[in-house]
Amino acid sequence: MKSVFKIIGLILAATLVSFAFPVNRPYAKGTPHKEDTTHTEKTVSYEELVYMVDSILDLDSISPQAIAMVTNYSAELERVKTAKLSTLPGSEFYENFDEETVFSPAPDDALPELMNLLVTNDSLGTYTPPICGIVTSNYGWRDKRMHKGIDIDLNKGDKVLSAFDGKVRIARKQNGYGNVVIVRHYNGLETVYAHLSKIKVKAGEVVTSGQLVGLGGMTGHATGTHLHFEVRFKGHALNPANLISFTDNKIYNDTLTLRKSKYGLAAFPSNATVYTVQRGDSWYEVAKRYGLTTQQMKALNGTDKRFYLKVGQQLRIN
Numbered sequence: 001m002k003s004v005f006k007i008i009g010l011i012l013a014a015t016l017v018s019f020a021f022p023v024n025r026p027y028a029k030g031t032p033h034k035e036d037t038t039h040t041e042k043t044v045s046y047e048e049l050v051y052m053v054d055s056i057l058d059l060d061s062i063s064p065q066a067i068a069m070v071t072n073y074s075a076e077l078e079r080v081k082t083a084k085l086s087t088l089p090g091s092e093f094y095e096n097f098d099e100e101t102v103f104s105p106a107p108d109d110a111l112p113e114l115m116n117l118l119v120t121n122d123s124l125g126t127y128t129p130p131i132c133g134i135v136t137s138n139y140g141w142r143d144k145r146m147h148k149g150i151d152i153d154l155n156k157g158d159k160v161l162s163a164f165d166g167k168v169r170i171a172r173k174q175n176g177y178g179n180v181v182i183v184r185h186y187n188g189l190e191t192v193y194a195h196l197s198k199i200k201v202k203a204g205e206v207v208t209s210g211q212l213v214g215l216g217g218m219t220g221h222a223t224g225t226h227l228h229f230e231v232r233f234k235g236h237a238l239n240p241a242n243l244i245s246f247t248d249n250k251i252y253n254d255t256l257t258l259r260k261s262k263y264g265l266a267a268f269p270s271n272a273t274v275y276t277v278q279r280g281d282s283w284y285e286v287a288k289r290y291g292l293t294t295q296q297m298k299a300l301n302g303t304d305k306r307f308y309l310k311v312g313q314q315l316r317i318n
C-alpha cells in the first residue's frame with residue numbers, strides 16, 4: 001500500500017514542478033509581485049513545496065488534507081507566476097511597451113525630481129554580470145561625443161547574460177549598435193547589450209537574470225570585440241558604474257537614487273555620499289577635501305578622464 005502512496009506522491013511532485021517552473025522562467029522563490037501583496041493566503045517557496053512532497057513520500061498514508069494543502073500551495077505559485085508574466089515591466093513609468101523605437105527619451109518635466117528606485121529584492125530578482133571582463137571604455141565624453149555606456153572586453157562568441165529579470169523590448173540589428181538587445185526590467189530600468197555577433201532572444205520574450213541574450217562580437221560601429229552595455233531610465237542614459245561595480249561584479253546597493261538636474265538624470269547608490277560642484281572647484285581640490293586621490297575620484301564617478309566640472313554637477317565621494 002505504501003508503494004501506491006509513493007506513486008501518488010511522485011505524480012504530485014511532477015505536477016508541482018510543472019506548476020512551479022514555466023518555460024524559460026522559474027518563479028520558484030521569492031515573494032509575490034507587488035500587485036499581489038494584498039493576497040491574504042501564505043505563499044511558500046518552491047523549496048518549501050519540495051520539502052512538503054518529500055515529507056509526504058515518507059508517510060505510511062497520505063491524508064486528503066495533506067494533498068489539498070500542497071495542491072493549494074502549488075496553485076498559489078502558479079497564480080503569482082501568471083500575474084508577474086502578464087505584467088508589463090515598468091508599466092507605472094511607461095505608457096506602452098514599444099518594440100519599434102529604440103529610445104524615446106522622456107521630456108524633462110516627466111523626469112523625477114528625486115526618487116529612490118529598488119534595483120533588487122525578492123520580487124524583482126537578483127543581479128547577474130552580463131559578462132565578466134575588463135572595462136576598456138567608461139561612460140562619458142569620448143572623442144567629442146558622449147559615450148552612453150560601458151565597454152567590456154570579451155571574445156567573439158562569449159555568452160552575454162541579462163543583468164536582471166525583465167522582458168525583451170528590442171532584439172535586432174540597429175545602426176551603430178549592431179546586433180542589440182534591450183531588456184526592460186520590472187523597476188523601470190532598461191539595459192542595453194550591443195555589438196553582439198548573435199542574438200539569442202526575441203522581442204516580447206520574458207527573461208530572467210543570468211539568461212543568455214546573445215553572443216559577444218563587434219557588429220555595428222565597433223573596432224574590436226566588446227560588449228557595449230548601457231543602463232537607461234525613461235530613455236535617458238545613466239552611468240552604469242554608479243550602479244554596478246565592474247571590478248567586483250556586483251551592484252553597490254539594492255536601491256538607486258535618481259535626481260534630475262539641468263544635465264539630465266544623475267544616478268548613484270542610495271547609500272553613497274555626493275558632492276555638488278561649486279564655482280571654482282576642480283577635481284584635485286574636491287578629491288583633496290575628502291581625502292581622495294584624483295584617480296580614486298574618477299573611479300568612483302565611472303570615468304578615466306578629468307572632464308570639465310560644471311556648477312551644480314554631482315560627484316560621488318564615497
